Amino acid sequence: MVALFKNDAVPYRPLVSVPRSLSSKLLAVLAVFSVLYITHSFLPSSLKPSFSSLSLSSERVRSTCPPRSWAAGKWVPKPPPTNRTDFTKPSDAYEFLGFEGCASSREVYWHLAADNDKLWDRFPGVASWQWSPPEDCQVRDLDPAALVRDLVEQGGWLLIGDSVTENHFFSLSCLLYPHVRATPDYVQNPYFDRGWPQHLYLDPASPLVSTLSFPPGFDIETTPLVTFRRIDLLLEPAALDALYRSLHPDSPLAAQNASLFSDEASWNLAPAEYVKIFTAPLPRGNYATMVVSTGGHWTTTLFAGLRDPALPKDGIQNVVDFFGEAMEAWAREVQTLLDDAEREERGRRGLALGRLRGRKRAPRQVVVRAYLPGHEDCHDHREPLEEYTPGRWGWYNWNQIGDFNRQFEAVLESRKYPDIHFLPIDRPALLRPDAHAAGDCLHIMSGAGVLEGWTHYIWHYVSVELPGRIR
Numbered sequence: 001m002v003a004l005f006k007n008d009a010v011p012y013r014p015l016v017s018v019p020r021s022l023s024s025k026l027l028a029v030l031a032v033f034s035v036l037y038i039t040h041s042f043l044p045s046s047l048k049p050s051f052s053s054l055s056l057s058s059e060r061v062r063s064t065c066p067p068r069s070w071a072a073g074k075w076v077p078k079p080p081p082t083n084r085t086d087f088t089k090p091s092d093a094y095e096f097l098g099f100e101g102c103a104s105s106r107e108v109y110w111h112l113a114a115d116n117d118k119l120w121d122r123f124p125g126v127a128s129w130q131w132s133p134p135e136d137c138q139v140r141d142l143d144p145a146a147l148v149r150d151l152v153e154q155g156g157w158l159l160i161g162d163s164v165t166e167n168h169f170f171s172l173s174c175l176l177y178p179h180v181r182a183t184p185d186y187v188q189n190p191y192f193d194r195g196w197p198q199h200l201y202l203d204p205a206s207p208l209v210s211t212l213s214f215p216p217g218f219d220i221e222t223t224p225l226v227t228f229r230r231i232d233l234l235l236e237p238a239a240l241d242a243l244y245r246s247l248h249p250d251s252p253l254a255a256q257n258a259s260l261f262s263d264e265a266s267w268n269l270a271p272a273e274y275v276k277i278f279t280a281p282l283p284r285g286n287y288a289t290m291v292v293s294t295g296g297h298w299t300t301t302l303f304a305g306l307r308d309p310a311l312p313k314d315g316i317q318n319v320v321d322f323f324g325e326a327m328e329a330w331a332r333e334v335q336t337l338l339d340d341a342e343r344e345e346r347g348r349r350g351l352a353l354g355r356l357r358g359r360k361r362a363p364r365q366v367v368v369r370a371y372l373p374g375h376e377d378c379h380d381h382r383e384p385l386e387e388y389t390p391g392r393w394g395w396y397n398w399n400q401i402g403d404f405n406r407q408f409e410a411v412l413e414s415r416k417y418p419d420i421h422f423l424p425i426d427r428p429a430l431l432r433p434d435a436h437a438a439g440d441c442l443h444i445m446s447g448a449g450v451l452e453g454w455t456h457y458i459w460h461y462v463s464v465e466l467p468g469r470i471r
Helices: 020-042 067-071 090-097 117-122 144-153 163-175 237-247 252-256 271-278 312-349 398-412 450-465
Strands: 074-077 129-132 156-161 180-183 198-202 226-230 287-292 365-369 420-423
Touching: 067 450, 144 156, 144 450, 156 163, 156 271, 163 198, 163 226, 163 450, 226 271, 237 252, 237 312, 271 287, 271 312, 287 450, 312 398, 312 420, 365 450, 398 420, 420 450
Parallel strands: 156 226, 156 287, 287 365, 365 420
Antiparallel strands: 074 129, 180 198, 198 226
């Protein structure tokens, strides 16, 4: 010990010393990392550098089953949910479709396709098929309990779209039952407007509650796991009118200051409104994924200003072309709103990284599910198709839905929208004319595997395929 304090001819040095040259290098490295952090935090997404290639984790496997690979599979038979064949009343649908129940109370038997006794012969065959992706697709089984865990711990889903997206919401309410409860109660009040928000919350009675790691601020009573908002066009009509006039100032519509729209009903919100819902902090929101789909209402009857009887299908191509322009504007606005929300959130937290401990929500992402057309003769079918054929008569805009999807996909191929992703997973639905609701040939019934397949793949995509969200 004495030797440590000798002051002979040897000048004093600390027990651990750092050469000046090394100190300078260390400070330089710290400065570089500080610049990179600030850059990543505050630059727009389109200008951020990508560090995905620097990942050191050997356990992360990317592109185990990209969307087109998933959609290249086929429907294969599976045992029916029940051995019964005597479907005699609407409530039999739960057993025949393999559901314990459904949390949502909105138009239950319509969603379960049990509201027309002339089509009860579809049961249980309609629920005796499952989608089988190609062998090279590595996708875990759809596990409702594991999905509930991810919706709590990794972040919930906000579903944005028309009544087909509502079909998806209802299916989730059945798939996740009894672990979730739904609002509003349509039995108590069946007169809620279609635009009213519908939510799935974690049911306090679920046995999963004691096993979950809740994010700080999560409230079982008020924090939704899944929310559906009825938004048909993704943009408000007034905004679409203004966009059309700005892009086509020499058009007759612009010259007359006329609207694109007829008086046909549609339900819409501005992106600023629903992105605000998407990015709301706990306990109001815990969303990590916004699932978007549109196309069904982009018709020449709603967009009457683009209708031209002299052109094929009354000028539906005019609507398709404007759809591409509108989705470009939508993607630009939504990406900007996401960037702004991220900057604001990081600004509130500052550089106090310790405050992030316990916060497991995945980075917010938007996925656009390809829309799907109906099948003109749907109720004549009792099993899946091997190949899809467009409708003979071209009802509504159904034969152009593929064109709408291609327009949207082309927009999102741009690196300008890194947080918005197109999912071309419509083929499974195209091959299931037997899986439609009993009242029409566009909407999809719950329990046939189509809607549940959307859930299965979207869950896989956001938890495995997306960079930065791979476990």
